[in-house]
Amino acid sequence: MIKKILIANRSEIAVRIIQTAREMNVQTVTIYSADDRASYYNRISDESVFIGEGSLSDTYLNIDKIIKAAKDSGADAIHPGYGFLAENADFAQACIDNNLIFIGPAPQAIRAMGNKVNARKLAERLGVPVLKGTTGDVKSILKEADNFEYPLIIKAAAGGGGKGMRIINSKNELPEALEAAGREAKSYFGDGTVYVEKYIAKPKHIEFQILGDMFGKLIHLNERECSIQRRYQKIIEESPSPSIDPRLRERMGKDALKLAGEINYYNAGTIEFLLDENGNYYFLEMNTRIQVEHPVTEFVTGADLIKHQILVASGEPLRIDFIEPKGHSIECRIYAENPLNNFSPSPGYINFIKFPHGAGVRNDAGIFEAAEIHPRYDPMISKLITYGENRNDAINKMIYALQNYAAHGIDTNIEYLLVILENNKFRKNEFYTDFCKTEETNLKEHMNKKRRVIEAEMLAAIYAANKLAAKDDVKNGKPIENEYNVWKIIGSL
Numbered sequence: 001m002i003k004k005i006l007i008a009n010r011s012e013i014a015v016r017i018i019q020t021a022r023e024m025n026v027q028t029v030t031i032y033s034a035d036d037r038a039s040y041y042n043r044i045s046d047e048s049v050f051i052g053e054g055s056l057s058d059t060y061l062n063i064d065k066i067i068k069a070a071k072d073s074g075a076d077a078i079h080p081g082y083g084f085l086a087e088n089a090d091f092a093q094a095c096i097d098n099n100l101i102f103i104g105p106a107p108q109a110i111r112a113m114g115n116k117v118n119a120r121k122l123a124e125r126l127g128v129p130v131l132k133g134t135t136g137d138v139k140s141i142l143k144e145a146d147n148f149e150y151p152l153i154i155k156a157a158a159g160g161g162g163k164g165m166r167i168i169n170s171k172n173e174l175p176e177a178l179e180a181a182g183r184e185a186k187s188y189f190g191d192g193t194v195y196v197e198k199y200i201a202k203p204k205h206i207e208f209q210i211l212g213d214m215f216g217k218l219i220h221l222n223e224r225e226c227s228i229q230r231r232y233q234k235i236i237e238e239s240p241s242p243s244i245d246p247r248l249r250e251r252m253g254k255d256a257l258k259l260a261g262e263i264n265y266y267n268a269g270t271i272e273f274l275l276d277e278n279g280n281y282y283f284l285e286m287n288t289r290i291q292v293e294h295p296v297t298e299f300v301t302g303a304d305l306i307k308h309q310i311l312v313a314s315g316e317p318l319r320i321d322f323i324e325p326k327g328h329s330i331e332c333r334i335y336a337e338n339p340l341n342n343f344s345p346s347p348g349y350i351n352f353i354k355f356p357h358g359a360g361v362r363n364d365a366g367i368f369e370a371a372e373i374h375p376r377y378d379p380m381i382s383k384l385i386t387y388g389e390n391r392n393d394a395i396n397k398m399i400y401a402l403q404n405y406a407a408h409g410i411d412t413n414i415e416y417l418l419v420i421l422e423n424n425k426f427r428k429n430e431f432y433t434d435f436c437k438t439e440e441t442n443l444k445e446h447m448n449k450k451r452r453v454i455e456a457e458m459l460a461a462i463y464a465a466n467k468l469a470a471k472d473d474v475k476n477g478k479p480i481e482n483e484y485n486v487w488k489i490i491g492s493l
Contacts, residue, residue, distance in 0.1 A: 021310070063085065087110055087289055093107040155194060155196075226293065236333070270291050272286070296330065331384065339416035339443075346379065363382055
């Protein structure tokens, strides 16, 4: 059994891993840059190791430093979390070469699925549906421009997260879009190779949670609906999908397991599909790691996915089987960003934060008090998850939870998430991956109305809070201390 885990990540996912490790009586070691010196995750881990001043290449992406930190601290395993080096086959191999357990799949499995083009070829060979497409450099793709069926979509071959993605409606748009997509792919993934495929006008983004052990047992734990996206990145996820019935779940699940089984996959992973309006689905990609949205699966199945990751990496057999989803769960990603300004990041200092609580409410966060959101990293503040007996119940709980979530000092997307959840199309499952774009005007109008109401209420609250603080301070013979006390009073109202 693994005794000590070095977590090769930061913030929310580091806290999440520490929580499960502690329950399993497994020690944890965290790494941190100068930016994260005072971070919450470092304070709750058993040990922490400083790995550099700032740049990602010198800290969280520096394989040699991370391996050294693990060996020096006496860790026998490394958990990569998500992002950074989580899907880096060389990192997984470096762990193995240094007698460290990599809590994830084998390096060869990461390589097999790490390149979208190779993964598509595997799917085609196995008879799993894929969209027609082609890959190569800009010149070779342009030679086939007359043969393409438009609209089409351009994607980076070596990575995901919406980086390099472009939707093209005509042949005239293709050259410039290919050049731009290639540059962006090269910048983010070190590989400018792109591929193009037929674009589905109204797709649903559906993914299946995979879990396997080293003895050949492989299961899926149902699907997640991930169609609410801004700039091709997910912001609301739910399980089960309101678009999937038991028969379709069985068919898609079988194909997901077929793909994972072909590469002898073990540990946690996710197979992603696109689903069209007619119930046809197409393989999209595989993520060979734990997903940001894994909590919704945990809510509807009762399985602790991080725990199973650790057990499988320790060489234990998988002790669970397929679990029918029970109830419904929704996750909202809370970002430090401005939805009214093209979702531009809003790094800065959060001078007051207050999380919602209650039955069926979970908040996975990397901060629990006033803290700084650094511009160097992803601006996600936390993941808010709710669980209910059905979808409507889970939505209502999420609306209530968002209304009771306060983060002051920076812009957030809380109000934006609220207007999505209150939108009739979302309620009725009449949404697709382009929802945030097609409903942009409507969502912004509702947001502005909400902001005007909130601003008026906030002015009244600040006035009342100042009066209360002044009254108490005058009574005690001292001046009002600082603005933080005012926010503290507002947060308790």
